[in-house]
Each structure stands twice: as C-alpha cells, then as structure tokens.
Amino acid sequence: MIKTLAFPSRPSVSYKSNIGGFKRFKSYGTRMELSIAQPDDWHLHLRDGELLEAVVSHSAKQFGRAIIMPNLRPPVTTTAAAVAYRDTIVKALQGNTDFTPLMTLYLTDKTSPQEIKLARESGAVYGVKLYPAGATTNSQDGVTDLFGKCLPVLEEMVNQDMPLLVHGEVTDPEIDIFDRERVFIDRILKPLIHKLPKLKVVMEHVTTMDAVKFVESCEEGCVAATVTPQHLLLNRNSLFQGGLQPHNYCLPVLKRETHRQAIVAAVTSGNRRFFLGTDSAPHDRLRKECACGCAGVYNSPVALSIYAKVFEEAGALDKLEAFTSFNGPDFYGLPRNTRKLTLKKTPWKVPESYSYASGSLVPMSAGESLEWLPCLPC
Numbered sequence: 001m002i003k004t005l006a007f008p009s010r011p012s013v014s015y016k017s018n019i020g021g022f023k024r025f026k027s028y029g030t031r032m033e034l035s036i037a038q039p040d041d042w043h044l045h046l047r048d049g050e051l052l053e054a055v056v057s058h059s060a061k062q063f064g065r066a067i068i069m070p071n072l073r074p075p076v077t078t079t080a081a082a083v084a085y086r087d088t089i090v091k092a093l094q095g096n097t098d099f100t101p102l103m104t105l106y107l108t109d110k111t112s113p114q115e116i117k118l119a120r121e122s123g124a125v126y127g128v129k130l131y132p133a134g135a136t137t138n139s140q141d142g143v144t145d146l147f148g149k150c151l152p153v154l155e156e157m158v159n160q161d162m163p164l165l166v167h168g169e170v171t172d173p174e175i176d177i178f179d180r181e182r183v184f185i186d187r188i189l190k191p192l193i194h195k196l197p198k199l200k201v202v203m204e205h206v207t208t209m210d211a212v213k214f215v216e217s218c219e220e221g222c223v224a225a226t227v228t229p230q231h232l233l234l235n236r237n238s239l240f241q242g243g244l245q246p247h248n249y250c251l252p253v254l255k256r257e258t259h260r261q262a263i264v265a266a267v268t269s270g271n272r273r274f275f276l277g278t279d280s281a282p283h284d285r286l287r288k289e290c291a292c293g294c295a296g297v298y299n300s301p302v303a304l305s306i307y308a309k310v311f312e313e314a315g316a317l318d319k320l321e322a323f324t325s326f327n328g329p330d331f332y333g334l335p336r337n338t339r340k341l342t343l344k345k346t347p348w349k350v351p352e353s354y355s356y357a358s359g360s361l362v363p364m365s366a367g368e369s370l371e372w373l374p375c376l377p378c
C-alpha cells in the first residue's frame, strides 16, 4: 500500500498527527509518499562542455526550472552570451523540454545599463550576479567597487525590475573567513538597500544567523535568500571530521552549529523570503582531492532528499513545499509549477561517485543512505 499525502498550500492543522501516522506505517513496512508541486532550483552551476553533459540530467530529472549561474570561463557577461549558453544547455538536455534554464549575467565593473535593457528585452535573463572580485570560484572578473563602478547599472536594474543575485562575502584579507558574510552585510548590503530600496536582491547561499536576521528585517518581495542543502545539514565540523573532507568545502564556508540552527529555524518557519537554491557546484574529483582543492559541493543528486530530511527532523514537513516550490517563483514573479513531484520515504544509497567522459564527480553524502527519493510521474 502506498500512502500519499498531498500538502495544500495552506497546511492542514491535522498534519502533525499524521507524522505519528508516518512512523506507524513505517514500522509496518509501508512506504510513504509526499506529493509536492515540482520544485525549482534558484541557484545552480551547470558548467559547460563535458561537465554540463555529465550533470544536467540530475537537475532536469527533478526540477522544473533553474537559475543558471554565469561563472564560466570566460564568464557570461552579455545577453548574447547568455542566450548562446542557454542554447548549449538546451542541446545537452537532448530533447527533454520539461526543464527550463533561466539565465543570468555576470556583473563586472564594465557592465553597461544598456546591457541590462537588452537582458530584459531578451526574455532569457532573470538576474544579474554580483561576485565580488576574488570571493569565490571564477570570480576574478567580478566587481572591484560596487558603489564606485556599478551604480548606473544598478539603477537600470531597478527600472527593469531585474534582481541582483549576490555572493555575499567581502574579500578583504584582513577579515576572518568565517566573518566575511557578516561584514559584507554591513559594508555592502545595508548601504545598497538604503540607496536603492526598490532593488530586488537575492542573498545567495546564506550561511549565518546574521544573514538570516538581515533578510528577515528587509521588506518582503525586495530581499530574499537561497539556502543550500549543505548549509542546512552540516556545520564546520564536517570539514574536519576524521581528516580533511574536501567534498564538504564550499564558499561561503560552513559555519558553526548555532548558525546552522538559525538557518534551519528560518526556512522551517515558513518565512516566504527563503527558498531553495542548491548551489550545486560540480568540480572534477581530482580538482577537489588535491593540495589546493576547489570550492563547491556537487549536491544536485541528493538535494531534495536532504531538504526533506532537514524539514522532517524539524517537524516541519508541512512547510517543505512552500520552500521548494512556491517562495522562489513568487519572488521572481513567475508562475508556480503545476506538475507534481513525489518524494518516496524509501531508503536509497547515494553513489560513491558519478563517472563521465574524462573524470568523476563525488556528490554530497557519497555512499550514505538517504530517504525521500524524488520521482516525477512518467
């Protein structure tokens, strides 16, 4: 027997008692399912070339749409390049038309307001990504001085209702790496929102209670945040447990447990400012397991299982669907997906790695057993 629970957008009051029901069913060996509107991924790295071919189906099998990050080499700085990149992704999808890539532009000191107009007119670009120069993977062409160099562009983004997607860390070497997000909020985000209160901002991959508090304090619909599986599940101990763990290394780096708890509390509270963004960031195994390993966690094969696990452990499965499937499109002004996705509470083993043409990728939670297997109807 398969027990199916569909969550309405407003969860029913009786839901909590169903959790007890879940446990009873489980102990009698009954499988359970959770049916939710198909999720979207509001922060995804698909790369290009062989890596794109290797990873794209993992996202396309589960998510309806994804905001595609532009930090390729060279970066996607123009609308023309974004449209060409979208075509490359569509080709790699090999006829799967159920997945829609939503493109972004990589902001540089030289981006022009005209480029923002073109981006809006193209209908292909949904955000402009701010990488402070040197903050993270492929950010060397990023912004060196946001207020000095980019104000006219930001003003045009307000006119065009184009969201600014932010990697929120300062690059000042004097600032401790664990404090870089907090300091970015004070030095950049607060003044930015003060100057341009109507600019839509997504603080990507939040990692601290400071970011949670900041986002919660801003006007709903203007400032929002994406949250990754790793920053919900892991704290910084996971970087060092039993030896150095390069596959848990990403930027912003994992923080201490109190920060993780604050992020879990925020997303499971039902606050509409927080939504799913995996930041799945594949790097070949050899680029992770080496003397100077790359930052980025490859999590798209496990992301939904981990989000569901975190919400279940917080007793908040009734809030999962809004986080995975409603809050993101609502913020971006896009329709919610009408298709459904089922999460089956059945154990499944995460592969140790995924091979591709010239290498392999190690996913988050490699070799571990997870539950809540995502399945789309055939």
Ligand SMILES: NC(=O)N[C@@H](CC(=O)O)C(=O)O
Binding pocket: 045, 071, 136, 137, 138, 167, 249, 250, 251, 252, 279, 281, 282, 295, 296, 297
């Ligand atoms: N998160 C990461 O650690 N890495 C991302 C870049 C980013 O999102 O900052 C990547 O592109 O590899």
Ligand SMILES: [Zn+2]
Binding pocket: 136, 167, 204, 205, 251, 252
């Ligand atoms: Zn980032």
Ligand SMILES: [Zn+2]
Binding pocket: 043, 044, 045, 069, 279, 280, 281
């Ligand atoms: Zn990212």
